[in-house]
Amino acid sequence: MTRKKSAKTLSDPTPAAPDAFAASAAAYDEASGSMFQILAPDGTLTRPDLLPPADVQLRLYREMRRARHFDERGWVLYRQGRLGVFPPFGGMEASQCGTAAALTGDDWLFPTYRDTGAALTLGLPIARTLAYWRTSPHGWAMPENLKVLPFYIPIATQYPQAVGAALAEKRQGTRNVAMAFIGDGGSSEGDFHEALNFAGALNAPCVFILQNNGWAISVPTRSQTKATNLSKRADGYGIPGVRVDGNDVLATWHVTNEAVQRARNGEGPTLIETVTYRIKPHTVADDPSRYRTEEDNAGWAEKDPVERMRRHLLTSGLLTEEGEGQLLAEVAAEFEAALKEADGYPDPTPAEILDHVFAEPTPQLVKQRAELLAEVDA
Structure with a gap:
């Protein structure tokens, strides 16, 4: 499918008005191009x-509230040494x-280290996520019924691996897809471009x-690339690229849902810049x-x-103040129950550092494990 430069979504057969993205462009003061949006910053459609x-x-x-609660409690637990x-999100x-x-x-x-919210949304248990950020082996192995990879620390290596998983599903004749995250800084890595071409x-x-969040650690996007619309990088590889208001959950879901359906229907990959x-x-x-200056941060709150x-x-009218209060109470209770579970995990043994590396341990790992256990016993 050829990438369109109009404001229409991937499956919309009717052309959009030229100013369809005007509200989004004005809200973000982006001179570099338009973004797909359903919900404006003031909550109007x-x-x-x-x-x-x-x-x-x-x-x-609900998923956003769960993610935000995890992020906020994560700060508290860090300060408590727990x-x-x-990486907050x-x-x-x-x-x-x-x-x-x-x-x-x-x-x-395939999440990066900042994508805890995405993993929780797909179903990664909170207790196991807490264990991961405690560097505990109890958080290293993902649930067998969930195809979530451990949070990637190296930049961009997850992109080619996601393509491999997607191709494996294709060869097996399933309709399953692979989703991989990256930041604006990671999109300048070679693995990013190789994966899109692949x-x-x-x-x-x-x-x-x-996820174009403006920063690659301390380097602003404007410094690490001259490109002002990263979704256009898809053009070089003959795949659709979409730029969406990443603070509009309705827009991100809509665009991604269409991209997922395209992939399921055999229409190939999509690059989405949020x-x-x-x-x-x-x-x-x-x-x-x-x-970072206050000027950099201005307006984002x-x-x-x-x-x-x-x-x-x-x-x-889909939500009431009373209903939201109940939702927040449920989210908090869920987190505290998971925290109690994570606190109850037994202390890891030294040899567990060698577990969950390969499905079948290599001869070298078997030898190393035996040597480590012998040293611990001594």
């Missing part, structure tokens, strides 16, 4: 015709939850999520005031994805 069913809207809001160095919930919500449990998810040439059922902002530090140990969706749901 720019494309009411594209509203998903009520149950989908409520699920998306969680390791953790507050403010990026729509970018992560809206995209991952388009998948099913049969699909693959997926395009072999028509892999893969959905690439490029334009958002890393409001929080790079990690809980980072001090962004050393490289008003674009908060959770508050935006909350306003819409309250205005539309």
Whole structure:
């Protein structure tokens, strides 16, 4: 499918008005191009015709609330010495939850270290996620019924691997897809470009999520590339590229759902750039005031994805203040139960560092494990 430069979505057969993205462009003051948007920052609808069913809207809001609660509690646990160095993602919930919500449990998810919200949305248990960020082996192995890879720390290596998983599903004759995340900085890595070319040439059922959150650690996007619309990088590989308001969960879900359906139908990969902002530090140990100014941050608090969706749901009558209070109580109770479970995990043994590396241990690993156990026994 040839990438269109109009505002229409991937499956919309009718041309969109030239100013369909005007509200989004004005809201973000982006001179570089338009972004697909359904919900404006003030909670009003720019494309009411594209509203998903009520149950989908409520699920998306619940997932964002779960993700935000994890992010906020993660900060507290870190300061208490009960969680390791953790990359916060507050403010990026729509970018992560809206995209991952388009998948099913049969699909693959390849998250970066900042995509805890996406993994939780697909079904990764909170207790196991806490164990992972505690560097505990109890969090290293993903559930057998969930195709989520451990959070990737190396930059961009997950992209070619996601293509491999997608091609494996294709050869097996399934309709399952693979979704991989990357940041704006990672899109300058060689693996990113190799993966897009690989997926395009072999028509892999893969959905690439490029979260443009403005920063690659301390380097702003404007410094690491002259490109101002990263979704256009898809053009060089003959695949569709879409630029979406990454703080609009309805828009991210809509665009991603269409891309997932394209992949399932054998129409190949899609690159989706979600334009958002890393409001929080790079990690809980980072001090962004050393490289980021108040001018850089200006206006982004008003674009908060959770508050935006909350306003819409309250205005539309799908949510009440009482209902939201109940939702927040349920989310908090779920987290505390998971925290109690994680606190109850037994202390790991030294040899567990060698587990969950290969499905079948190599002779070298078997030897190393035996040597380590002998040293511990001594």
